[in-house]
Amino acid sequence: MTRAELVLVLAALASFGFAWSAFLQQQASTHLAGQPGAALSRKGLPGAVRLLGRLVHSPAWFVGWVVNLLAFVVQAAALHLGSIAAVQPLMTTQVLFTIGLSSWTARRWPTIVDWLAGASICGGITMLMMVDGAAPLTGEADRGRVLLVTAAAAGAVAVLVVASRFRPSPALAALLLACAAGVCFAMTAMFMKLTTDDLIDRGVAATARDWVGYALAVSTSIGLALGQLSHAAGPLPWSMSAMNIVNPVVSYISGMIAFGAELPTSPGALAGIAGAAALLILGVIGLVHSPSIGAWSPTDPTPEVSNA
Template sequence: MLVVVLALLAALSNASSSVLQRRAAAEEPEGGAGLRQAARWLGRVLLRPHWVAGAGLLALSTVLQAAALGRGSLALVQPLMATELLFTLVVGSVVFHRRPDRGIWLAFAALALGLAMFLTSADPIVGRSTASAGLWTMAAGAALGAVTALVVTARAVRGAPRAALLGLASAISFALTAALLKEMTGRFPDGLGALLASWPPYATAVAGAVAFLLLQSAFRAGTLAASQPALTLGDALTSVVLGWALFGEQIMLGVRAAPAVFGVMLMGVGAAGLARAPSVSGSWDAASQRPGTDSVRPVP
């Protein structure tokens, strides 16, 4: 239960961070075209109280996620982080005074029910706290190969398919980042000095940066509705695989496989529906929206 609470608080903090930073961007008038004007606009946005508060919440989210991963399985924590979409809908609707319609609430219910069905059916079991260098080499190689293949394939297509492929590549990278973060928490007992002298902190930073850049590419390639389902499901399912391969985590299959698969399908439908909500996608009402202010995205 503590792991669930920590993961949900991390998702809530992430969602609130995104909404506040988007609010800061929406409040600042566009300064015109050009690199110098863009830099000045960004500098003003970064000084706004809403953006500073959002940055603090983002840091808090990382701490909460690390705490959850240190106590629970990767296969449990990462799917729970998908609730960030639900929290973004609620918090964004309050901050920007946008009441969701019935279709959005149905998508909300689909994602929540699908997540509950998947986690209840899979029932992830905690494994080891760290993984061997050999397992990390194989897992990182497989993840890198999959991301490279998806990026190369995405270059050959346009529109929604490209956004979906890049979204999936980003999801794999985010799942790998979470796995590396779990490795770091497993090494905390060795002391901070030993941790900083090892490779996981730096690999985590690199994997996180790659995931973020791929996500921005996915958003430029197509709509959020095209990339979000691949991102949500890809992160959750890749985390299950990495948890099993690296840390020996187990999930229940057998007769529970059918409701687990149905839950994953509901999560996909819900994620696609929520991606169209203004409070999730960033397409706020005309009174509060400014050009170029919908590019900030919450980190999974």
């Protein structure tokens, strides 16, 4: 096996690991909730906190967490052996893996539309990442603009979470929570860049006094919690697709604002962005209208028996 082939295998394994981890954690969430996960939204924050507290003690959820950790290690190995350009596009195949896993547990084959929609989303994300300047978290950040982006992101997350409590359907609740998680993970990438720069340029003591390190911990924790709740609330392919789309889009916008990156203006870059947007829109439309939504949605495997 050549080095390039090994990189492809490792990236595919990591992508499957992330999808499998989300699948296992969704199953654990649904089982512990005692009812379809979307009902948690009506219990508000206390219900969500109680669920997350119980999940920490769930063997099934812990296995999912271990799988997620192993997937990170495998992805790191792939990035060590290959380039970001070779590895990151393959990570978008998480969407396809979640379609397969969700359909497998429902004991039904995904439709052709499901596969085409998933492939369209993967292609759109990949095309966006390949556009020159699509990952503009380079150079020196303007701290004032970082605060502006952080405040805007916090506001967006709050609106999405509140909206998820008034959703017309469990699937939409999952979508809104996943979008909120995607915003958090995009902010995590920015804070990670700033914290790393602090450590390298200013040392540990200065890093400990800088607020971005604490913001990194907060954004990561909230993102993980919201991601878990989105998996419990509705169709896994929806939540994974939303997180995979929102993350790079918000990263793109925050990089433009906080790092002063220039908006691509070349015909090739603009065509790439337009093509990516078209593929993402087609993919989302396909998943939204998929006949598999009901089968993908979490159901209670051990419903409570009424005494009425």
